[in-house]
Structure formats: structure tokens, C-alpha cells
Amino acid sequence: MTLSVKPVHLYRAGFAITCLFLLPYFLSSYYVFVATRIIIIGILVMALNLVFGHAGLPSLGHAAFFGLGGYSVALGLMEWSWGFGTVIIAACGTGFLLGTLVGILTSRTEGIYLLLLTLAVGQGFWALAFQLNITRGDNGIAGISRESLPFGISSTNAYYHFVLGISLVVMFCLWIGLKSPAGRTLIGARESKSRMEALGYRVWVYRTGAFAISGLISALAGVLLVYLQGIASPEMLSWTLSAEILVMAIIGGAETFIGPVLGTLVVVVLEEFVSSVTERWMTVLGLVFICTMIVLPTGLTGLISRIKQARLRTTSDTSSGLVANRIPD
Amino acid sequence: MSLLQIESASISFGGVQALSDIWFSVNEGERRAIVGPNGAGKSTLFNVIGGQLRPSSGKILFRDRNIATLPVYARAQAGLARTWQITNLFDPLSVYECIQIAIASKGTHRRVFWRSLDSYTGIRAATEALLTEWELWEIRDKPVQDLAYGQQRLLEIVVALSGNPVLLLMDEPTAGLSPTEAERLTDLIRQLPNTMTLIIIEHDMAVAYALAQTMTVLSLGRVLAQGPIDEVRANPEVVEVYLGSDSDN
Amino acid sequence: MQHFLSGLSFGLLLFLISSGLTITFGMMRLLNLSHGAIYTISAYIGIEFLDTGMPYWVAFVVTVVLVAIAGMALERLLLHRFIDSILAQIVATVGVGLIIGDLILAKYRGLPILPSRPPGMSGATRIFGSYFPKLRIALIIVGVVVALLLWLLLSKTQVGAMVRAAVDDREIARSIGVPVPKLFTGVFGFGAGLAAFAGIWGGAFSGLGPGIADRMLLLAVVIVVLGGLGSLKGAFIASILVGLVNQYGIVFFPQFAQFALYVPVAIFLAFRPQGLFGRIGVS
Numbered sequence: 125m126t127l128s129v130k131p132v133h134l135y136r137a138g139f140a141i142t143c144l145f146l147l148p149y150f151l152s153s154y155y156v157f158v159a160t161r162i163i164i165i166g167i168l169v170m171a172l173n174l175v176f177g178h179a180g181l182p183s184l185g186h187a188a189f190f191g192l193g194g195y196s197v198a199l200g201l202m203e204w205s206w207g208f209g210t211v212i213i214a215a216c217g218t219g220f221l222l223g224t225l226v227g228i229l230t231s232r233t234e235g236i237y238l239l240l241l242t243l244a245v246g247q248g249f250w251a252l253a254f255q256l257n258i259t260r261g262d263n264g265i266a267g268i269s270r271e272s273l274p275f276g277i278s279s280t281n282a283y284y285h286f287v288l289g290i291s292l293v294v295m296f297c298l299w300i301g302l303k304s305p306a307g308r309t310l311i312g313a314r315e316s317k318s319r320m321e322a323l324g325y326r327v328w329v330y331r332t333g334a335f336a337i338s339g340l341i342s343a344l345a346g347v348l349l350v351y352l353q354g355i356a357s358p359e360m361l362s363w364t365l366s367a368e369i370l371v372m373a374i375i376g377g378a379e380t381f382i383g384p385v386l387g388t389l390v391v392v393v394l395e396e397f398v399s400s401v402t403e404r405w406m407t408v409l410g411l412v413f414i415c416t417m418i419v420l421p422t423g424l425t426g427l428i429s430r431i432k433q434a435r436l437r438t439t440s441d442t443s444s445g446l447v448a449n450r451i452p453d
Numbered sequence: 454m455s456l457l458q459i460e461s462a463s464i465s466f467g468g469v470q471a472l473s474d475i476w477f478s479v480n481e482g483e484r485r486a487i488v489g490p491n492g493a494g495k496s497t498l499f500n501v502i503g504g505q506l507r508p509s510s511g512k513i514l515f516r517d518r519n520i521a522t523l524p525v526y527a528r529a530q531a532g533l534a535r536t537w538q539i540t541n542l543f544d545p546l547s548v549y550e551c552i553q554i555a556i557a558s559k560g561t562h563r564r565v566f567w568r569s570l571d572s573y574t575g576i577r578a579a580t581e582a583l584l585t586e587w588e589l590w591e592i593r594d595k596p597v598q599d600l601a602y603g604q605q606r607l608l609e610i611v612v613a614l615s616g617n618p619v620l621l622l623m624d625e626p627t628a629g630l631s632p633t634e635a636e637r638l639t640d641l642i643r644q645l646p647n648t649m650t651l652i653i654i655e656h657d658m659a660v661a662y663a664l665a666q667t668m669t670v671l672s673l674g675r676v677l678a679q680g681p682i683d684e685v686r687a688n689p690e691v692v693e694v695y696l697g698s699d700s701d702n
Numbered sequence: 703m704q705h706f707l708s709g710l711s712f713g714l715l716l717f718l719i720s721s722g723l724t725i726t727f728g729m730m731r732l733l734n735l736s737h738g739a740i741y742t743i744s745a746y747i748g749i750e751f752l753d754t755g756m757p758y759w760v761a762f763v764v765t766v767v768l769v770a771i772a773g774m775a776l777e778r779l780l781l782h783r784f785i786d787s788i789l790a791q792i793v794a795t796v797g798v799g800l801i802i803g804d805l806i807l808a809k810y811r812g813l814p815i816l817p818s819r820p821p822g823m824s825g826a827t828r829i830f831g832s833y834f835p836k837l838r839i840a841l842i843i844v845g846v847v848v849a850l851l852l853w854l855l856l857s858k859t860q861v862g863a864m865v866r867a868a869v870d871d872r873e874i875a876r877s878i879g880v881p882v883p884k885l886f887t888g889v890f891g892f893g894a895g896l897a898a899f900a901g902i903w904g905g906a907f908s909g910l911g912p913g914i915a916d917r918m919l920l921l922a923v924v925i926v927v928l929g930g931l932g933s934l935k936g937a938f939i940a941s942i943l944v945g946l947v948n949q950y951g952i953v954f955f956p957q958f959a960q961f962a963l964y965v966p967v968a969i970f971l972a973f974r975p976q977g978l979f980g981r982i983g984v985s
Contacts, residue, residue, distance in 0.1 A: 182789070229972040236733065236788055237975035240927040244968035247920065251960030305557050305573075306566035312554050315543035322503060323558040323616065324529035333566070364916060367735070371793045378789075379545070406804035413797030417790040418783065 148281040169384040171341035177378030180314030185246025189339040191361030193346025198265035198356035215343045223339020227332030250361040264357025377425030462511030471497045482647045486665035493671040532619035544598040555615040603634040711838035713945020714845025718900035720922040722893020728932015729869045736799035738919025744898035745905035766898045773894025814911030869932045930980025
């Protein structure tokens with residue numbers, strides 16, 4: 125899967141970004157809140173997908189990084205009177221360090237074993253959040269306000285734009301990162317670790333680096349979420365969240381760049397929309413998961429590319445004999 | 454000038470002695486063929502040289518340096534390259550991208566994560582040169598999984614030699630190819646420079662004869678015979694070992 | 703001593719749940735994340751039958767058999783398409799778990815329930831000088847008996863031999879005539895039945911409510927990995943270990959009980975991903 129950029133992609137991206145920017149002016153503040161939440165989860169899923177879809181390392185413990193970031197804000201603000209800058213540095217720093225640790229711990233495992241190892245690690249952290257007195261257990265830490273945020277981003281709309289801005293920066297960095305030599309190494313190692321090592325690449329270093337960066341971005345997402353909803357609770361570290369974001373990446377199409385974003389959009393919008401229509405939204409969600417796996421094993425982006433190829437085939441059929449010889453992919 | 458020297462290497466798994474007391478030596482510039490019936494330990498020997506497996510005893514000297522404990526990537530950086538019998542490439546990536554990654558493996562920029570790989574003009578030039586040299590230019594944008602089998606086997610070799618290795622191990626390079634394709638590939642391999650030492654596992658004696666001057670015969674994890682290819686072929690023990698499998702070839 | 707027995711009984715309950723999971727995973731490479739939901743809903747189904755006035759043991763058997771059949775249907779109709787794709791399994795079985803969980807929510811509105819204890823097992827008896835609930839003792843005995851029966855089944859019967867062959871190497875088993883697809887269905891159903899058994903009894907002493915399914919599933923998965931995928935012996939030992947660590951953890955370091963459980967597991971798995979008795983690289 126090549127990550128090539130054509131001009132039409134840039135136009136589409138520009139269009140999308142403009143629409144996203146203008147969103148708050150057309151929606152009620154509740155929906156702006158929802159949209160902000162979607163973007164934050166999207167950042168988390170993109171971070172997960174760096175190690176999952178691109179590096180090929182499935183992780184079921186990413187909620188730990190997310191929660192780490194979130195509790196950094198909660199504890200930092202409520203217990204230790206930190207400023208915004210300290211919070212960010214602490215959150216991203218611990219996310220990076222934990223990511224490095226996880227990367228090293230998992231350097232000898234792959235596949236299902238990796239999945240379950242990360243599950244155990246994630247649960248360890250959930251347990252801490254749930255049981256330490258300082259984190260106030262099940263109730264979490266509430267009362268976090270955005271008043272202390274600099275640059276006047278405390279209002280709903282301003283915060284939305286702030287989060288949108290951060291997400292674009294993150295996406296840009298991931299985009300470049302995946303096209304860089306190190307990024308290509310990750311992708312190559314996903315396809316064949318043995319081949320990469322035989323070429324001289326020290327694969328475990330790259331994978332650890334990927335976990336470290338993924339941890340950092342996930343923690344950042346956690347920070348953003350806690351500032352958004354004003355509360356940090358152990359659910360942020362639950363393995364069900366880890367499973368949900370994994371599902372979002374798979375449904376969107378894990379080996380593509382934009383797939384995870386699509387997956388997040390679909391799942392969260394579905395949750396929001398269906399839950400407003402019926403109480404049985406979990407059943408609907410479950411059915412959607414099952415049907416997607418039956419019908420679209422390569423996720424939504426796989427569906428989109430199949431539609432494109434089908435269109436390509438029909439146009440070449442109906443055009444002149446010169447093009448008819450071209451074999452569609 | 455001895456490039457690779459294996460002294461008394463042995464390895465066993467699950468109670469099976471896959472290699473016993475292997476003594477094996479290859480000089481710079483040499484073209485060595487390794488042959489033997491199925492299960493003789495040929496691929497195991499490659500895995501031991503390449504680092505995918507660690508011998509339970511013995512020394513592996515590469516340019517007089519014992520590499521027996523070096524991890525795979527360190528051996529590659531030291532100038533060792535290999536191909537696999539079952540094509541081991543990056544299925545969804547294009548021919549161009551495969552060679553690009555291979556070329557990028559040697560050099561300090563391989564740790565860079567802030568700049569696109571495509572922006573390195575040196576790597577681009579080297580990739581394009583290889584593509585042209587091996588007549589892969591036309592299919593450079595095709596993903597590996599869409600290539601014909603013969604093209605994949607060729608790419609497998611090109612990727613391995615893109616880092617200008619000193620020692621290239623090829624595991625049954627013509628496996629599964631039609632006679633014409635095999636002949637073409639053999640011709641291409643024959644043109645590789647003398648600065649590259651080749652060790653080739655082959656089942657097809659015609660290919661082995663065309664490419665190699667010396668031959669090692671393995672049987673049941675032991676070296677049965679070693680030496681100039683004509684002598685080894687005439688060795689009565691070798692003939693006996695091959696009487697059974699010759700009829701399959 | 704009381705703690706030891708509590709931990710042991712919880713461990714054996716976990717064994718009942720995870721034994722099905724480990725065989726299914728070891729044999730079919732099928733990670734069933736709806737296992738916890740099956741555990742939970744079985745208890746509810748059991749209560750439904752009991753409410754109709756059925757004698758306890760009849761309701762028990764009917765529930766277990768019903769759940770086993772439902773499990774077989776689930777495997778045959780849905781799960782077998784995902785056998786070689788771990789990611790699809792995760793998504794699909796999470797989906798199944800969501801549906802089952804929602805079903806429970808819809809019918810019972812998220813209120814916790816307490817299934818009745820088996821007759822004759824209410825109250826406590828004196829053991830080693832202190833009172834201990836009869837149900838827990840029964841659980842220990844039953845757990846060990848079931849473990850023995852499973853071991854006998856696997857090692858001494860022909861069906862067991864076929865299952866072991868399929869765990870070892872599915873393709874070779876198929877080529878020597880083992881009816882692998884049918885075996886899968888049967889084993890999955892059996893595993894579901896075991897989970898049902900555990901659900902009805904486990905529910906009886908700890909109560910059931912939303913969130914229990916997730917917790918049990920998590921512990922079962924940890925046990926399966928710790929013991930080694932596909933190893934019944936491993937699951938048995940791991941279950942008891944987890945049960946005991948959990949119990950002593952709660953008693954001695956309440957703040958760090960779960961942490962004390964997961965962190966050693968994580969470190970152990972980092973160095974030995976195949977767990978106690980599993981094998982890596984068996985496809």
C-alpha cells in the first residue's frame with residue numbers, strides 16, 4: 125500500500141479541514157462537544173494504529189496510555205496545582221516512557237501473545253487507577269475546568285478549534301513519520317520481520333520507538349479528553365476501551381492512513397445516533413461489528429477502494445479498444 | 454583468502470540432530486553450490502550462517518571474526534545477505550519501494566523519522582539504477598503480490614544484493630521456475646561481480662554446474678563431500694546418495 | 703486457612719470458565735471475547751427456569767445443555783468463518799458479547815441478581831476450625847472432579863485424542879481423518895456449557911450484574927495465556943494461582959490487589975510468551 129499523495133487528495137483534505145473548522149458555527153454546543161470528543165478519540169485511534177496497522181503490533185492495552193495522560197491532568201490540577209505546561213510535559217513524558225517500556229517488554233512477542241501481554245499491562249494500570257486512594261477509585265477525579273488553559277481556549281468552540289488544530293498537527297507528523305525511513309522500516313517489518321533484519325535493520329528499536337511515540341500521542345489524547353469532560357475516571361483505562369479503539373481501526377481499515385479516522389467516525393457517530401433513537405444501541409453496534417467482519421474484512425477503506433476499482437473497470441470496458449487491454453488491479 | 458569459515462558447527466531441535474560437526478570454508482570471490490537430498494540440512498546451514506538460528510556448538514568466522522553470537526541484523530551490516538526458498542518480500546509494497554527500503558538499510562539516515570524517504574535523491578538514484586540494470590523498470594510500481602512468480606524470484610535476489618553484500622546466500626533461486634526462466638535467471642546470476650562471493654543451495658544440478666566452481670554435498674546433517682565440482686560429482690558416495698533423489702529431479 | 707480455601711474455590715471457578723476457552727483457543731485459534739457474556743447469561747437463563755418451578759438440578763442441566771447447543775450454533779453459523787483471522791474474531795466476538803450484554807440489560811434493567819444456591823448447600827460448615835460456606839467447598843470438590851474428568855476425557859478417550867491431535871496441528875489432524883470442523887463445533891459448545899455451569903454456580907455465591915461478564919472474561923483470558931494456549935494442565939494451575947493471588951491480594955494489599963496480579967503476569971509473559979505449558983509457533 126503506497127502512501128502517495130495526488131493533488132486531488134490535497135483538495136479533498138483541504139475541503140474536509142475547512143468544513144471541520146466551520147463546524148461549530150452550524151452546530152449546537154452539545155454537538156460541538158460530541159465532535160470534539162470524536163476528534164480526540166480519533167487521535168487516540170491514530171496513535172494506536174501506528175503500532176497496530178502500520179507496525180503490525182496489535183495492542184489491547186492502549187487505554188493505559190490514554191488514562192495516564194488523563195490522570196496527569198486530574199492529579200496535576202487537583203492534587204499538585206500544576207500549570208498547563210507542566211501537565212502536558214508530564215503526560216507526554218510518562219506516555220513516552222511507558223511506551224518505551226512496553227516496546228521493550230513486547231520485543232520478543234508478536235500476534236496474539238502480544239495482544240494478551242499488552243492486555244495484562246493495560247489492566248495493571250487500570251488496577252492502579254481503580255484502587256489507589258489518590259485516584260479516588262471508581263468515582264474518578266472530577267471538577268477539572270478549562271479555566272486554567274492559556275490562550276483563552278476554555279469556551280466550547282475555542283476548545284474545539286484547539287483540539288482540531290492539535291489533531292491536524294498529529295496527523296501531519298504521523299504522515300511524515302510513516303513516509304520517513306523509520307516509518308518505512310516499521311511497515312516493512314510488519315510485512316516481513318525476517319527480511320528486514322536480513323537487510324540489516326534493528327527491528328526491535330524501531331518498534332520500541334513506535335510504541336514510545338504512540339504512547340505519547342495517546343497520553344496527549346487523554347489530556348485533551350479530561351479537559352473536555354472535566355473528569356478522569358478508571359473507564360479511561362478499561363480494556364473495553366482498548367478493544368473498542370482496536371475495533372475502530374479494523375473497521376476503518378487498519379493498514380491505511382485515513383482508515384482509523386473513518387472507523388472512529390463511523391463507530392462514534394453510530395453510538396451517538398443510534399442511542400438517541402433506541403435504547404438498544406449496543407445490540408446495533410454489536411450487529412454492525414459482526415456484519416462488517418463478514419462483509420468487509422479489509423475495513424471501510426477496502427470497500428472504498430473496491431468501489432473505485434469497479435468504477436475503473438466499467439469505464440475501461442465502455443471506452444475504446446486502446447484502454448480495453450489494460451488489466452485492472 | 455577465506456571469507457567464511459565454519460568450524461565444527463552443530464545444531465539440533467526437538468531431539469533431531471539437524472547439523473553435526475560441519476566444517477565449511479568459502480574463499481572470497483568463490484561460487485559454491487550446496488546440494489543434498491531433502492532434509493539434509495541445507496536451509497538449516499543457511500539459517501546458521503545468516504543468524505536466524507544459533508548453533509549449539511562451533512564457530513562461524515566471517516572475515517576472521519566469530520559471528521556465531523551476532524544477531525541477524527549485525528551480520529547483514531557486516532556484509533552478509535541472503536534470499537529465501539519461499540519468496541520473502543513485502544507483498545503490498547511496490548517493486549520500487551522494496552528496492553528502496555533495501556538500499557536505505559545501509560546508511561545513517563535509516564534512523565530518520567522527520568523527513569520523507571523519497572526526498573533522499575541519492576537513494577532514489579541508486580534505486581532507479583538497480584531497477585534499470587535488472588530490467589524491472591517497467592513493473593516498478595506493481596505491488597509484489599501482483600507480480601508473476603518468476604518476477605518475484607528475481608526481485609528476491611535484487612533486494613538481497615542491493616546493499617552490495619560481500620557474501621550472498623541464495624536458497625534455491627530457481628525453485629519453481631520454468632526451464633526458460635531458470636536459464637535466464639542463471640545467466641543473470643552468472644554475471645554478478647567477483648567482489649561478491651556466492652553460496653547457492655540448488656536442487657537442479659544443471660544450475661549448480663552452470664554457476665559454481667566448487668560444491669558441498671550435505672546428507673543427514675553432515676558434510677558428505679566438498680571440493681571442485683567435477684571431483685565431487687564423480688565421488689561414489691555422492692552418486693549413491695543421489696541415485697534415489699536423481700529420479701525425482 | 704479460610705483465605706486459602708476462598709482463593710482455591712475462586713480459582714476452581716475460574717478453571718471451569720477458562721478450560722473451555724483454552725481448548726477452543728488452543729485448537730481453533732479462536733479467541734472468544736464473548737465468553738464472559740455466555741457465563742453471565744447462563745445464570746440468568748438458569749434463574750428463568752428455576753422461576754418456572756423446575757427442580758434445581760433439572761433447571762441446571764437444561765440450562766447447561768441449552769447454552770452448549772446455542773454455543774454450537776454460534777460457532778457453526780458465525781464464528782467458524784473467522785477461524786484464521788484473529789482480528790476479525792476480536793471484532794466479531796466483541797460484537798456478540800455486546801449483543802448478549804444488551805439482551806440482559808433489556809430484560810433485567812441492569813439490576814444485580816443472585817441465583818439460588820444448589821439445594822443443601824446454603825449455610826456453612828466447620829472446616830479446620832472456622833466456618834466456611836458449603837457452596838465454596840462444593841465448588842472446590844466439583845472443580846477438582848471436573849478437572850479430573852476433563853483430563854480423563856482428553857487423555858483416555860478417542861474423542862480426546864482427536865482433540866489433542868487437532869490442538870497439536872490442525873492440518874495433520876485433518877489429513878489423518880479427524881473431522882476437524884465438527885470437532886470444533888462440539889468443543890466450542892462444550893466450552894460454552896462449562897461456562898454455563900460456572901455461571902450458575904459462580905453467580906450463586908458472588909451475585910451477578912453488569913460488569914461481571916467483563917471481569918470474568920478478563921481473568922479467564924489472563925489464565926488461558928498464563929497457562930499456555932491449549933493446555934488444560936496450564937489452565938488448571940494458572941487458575942489456582944490467580945485465585946489464590948487474587949484472594950491474598952485483597953486481604954493483604956487491598957490497594958494493590960489487582961495490580962499485584964497483572965504486573966507479575968505481564969512480566970512473566972514478556973519473558974515467556976507461551977505461558978507455563980503452551981507452545982509458540984504451532985499454527
